[in-house]
Amino acid sequence: MDHFLYRNGVLHAEDVNLTEIAAEVGTPAYVYSTATLERHFRLFDEALDGMPHLVCYAMKAASNQAILKTLAQLGAGMDVVSGGEYARAKAAGVPGERIVFAGVGKTREEIAQALAGGVRQFNVESEPELALISEVARGLGLTAPVTIRVNPDVDAKTHAKISTGKSENKFGVPISRARDVYAEAARLPGIEVVGIDVHIGSQLTELAPFEGAFTKVAELTEQLRADGHRIDRLDLGGGLGIPYQNTNEKPPLPFDYGALIRRTVGHLGCEIEIEPGRLIAGNAGILLARVIYVKEGEGRRFLILDAAMNDLIRPAMYDAWHDIVPVAEPEPGAERAVYDIVGPVCESGDTFAKSREMPELAAGDLVAFRSAGAYGAVMASEYNTRPLVPEVLVKGDHHAVIRERPTFDEMISRDTIPQWLRED
Structure with a gap:
């Protein structure tokens, strides 16, 4: 609507x-319509009602300050993928504890910028990035909260240019190697592991790929906890699609998406983060x-x-x-x-x-x-x-x-x- x-x-x-x-x-x-922005944010927020959660708007979808302020006033967090987006989020009045820093190529300067200004977490995409975050955090005398982005090798059945969860994509670490990467994170100074991150693509029009990915994340959570890691937070990404063509195309609703989250990972007692962008804007x-x-x-x-x-x-x-x-x-x-x-x-x-x-x-x-x-x-x-x-x-x-x-x-x-x- x-x-x-x-x-x-x-x-x-x-x-x-x-x-x-x-x-x-x-x-x-x-x-842009303010009423539509607000309605779509609330649909996601209500879909996770009763669970500890934060809806982080993926601001790469539309990042004008007025849009960010509109959503921030409703309690939205922000998902940023660059130092520029981080600066935009802060300028819009979003506190660091509501900003998730994602992106596959974070630079030393961007890491330092977010650590100095405050950040909810870094969604780490690789072992070299993890090592760099540790180095920068230690140099600043700070601790960096991190999740590791795992690549579950799930076909999102979306356009090839916006698929991110298959083994051939550049994003995340293979889920088969996740336990080794978490073990390395636990050894590094200046790093605090807070959870797991997954995101499989954009403009998904069915729930089955989400279910496959979230089920794998639930299994990994149990394994990592058995290994001694504290997994309190699950960042499940975004990607829910919208109907672009005025036909019978009907992507899943946020309510159905929320029900899937409850069914697949709700029993783990984790705080849930989601990062919708397209469906909000x-x-x-x-x-x-x-x-x-x-x-x-x-x-x-x-x-x-x-x-x-x-x-x-x-x-x-x-x-x-x-x-x-x-x-x-x-x-x-x-x-x-x-x-x-x-x-x-x-x-x-x-x-x-x-x-x-x-x-x-x-x-x-x-x-x-x-x-x-x-x-x-x-x-x-x-x-x-x-x-x-x-x-x-x-x-x-x-x-x-x-x-x-x-x-x-x-x-x-x-x-x-x-x-x-x-x-x-």
Whole structure:
């Protein structure tokens, strides 16, 4: 469910008419719904009600400060994967004890940054990383809380570029070697083992892969406790998918996910951490765009938009589907046409949809890409010197620009001309 609905013939974000945002901010622009963000966070929180738990938002999905503050005020923790994301979480007012630092390539500087600023735990991905964390912690006179990320070799049955739990993926240590790695962690100074971490991928649309992974984690927990380790916390990652296509596709609900967690690991008495990102932010955002031209090609018709692959790269990178709807509600029985929907960037890959049936549209019409809140604005770029797409947050009948569109002068001023090229 989201809060983008037609009212009086126009698509609204909560109580705000999207044509008003387009007139004020211009297009393309991302628009987020506070009510949707809050509802989706609460669904996960309620799914684990009665168990000690922390819902850590995977902020790589959408990391604007306003989004982080919205979720932090509800009690969310943050899952960060870089020093920059850590700094964003702290700037949004999230205390270190609610920040989990994940990521396969943590640097010495990032480790020191998190230790100095406070961190709930590091999710350790390898033995060299474990040794480095120990070295940095010892040098600072601190103790680093860690979980070891285990790779359970479970096929998440998702897109190859977002699968993380198979043996061929770069993430975690093989679960078959986990006991040896935990033994090494126990020997290292400056390290405090607090639990186990697992994450098998993103956009999962069935529960069976989760069940396979969590069952293996439960068995490992018993083994590690028998080896003398204190395993108080299980970080089960995220990955629950959302329906991108307006069909009968129905990924599991957070309630069902929570029930699976209770069934597979609930008996262990551990605090549970989960790290949803896409399901919280995905349907909470749309990309608003305008038709520049309708072009007649050889045997096909092109809908050329002012949004491009640099604004929303998911279709080009993942062959991802987004429902694209007119902002003006079509009349019942309105004429329909088949379009290739493309952007203005000089790349054939700048294509959002092929042979997509839509209500007939004309130059100047507004459209909205649904389910664009996750991995949209955060992956945007300034390719072709196109200004970075702005972001707008809606709450009820209010809206605010939470990231401005830069001017060309602002973009160009970031370049520095070396002395030998200066005319003065």
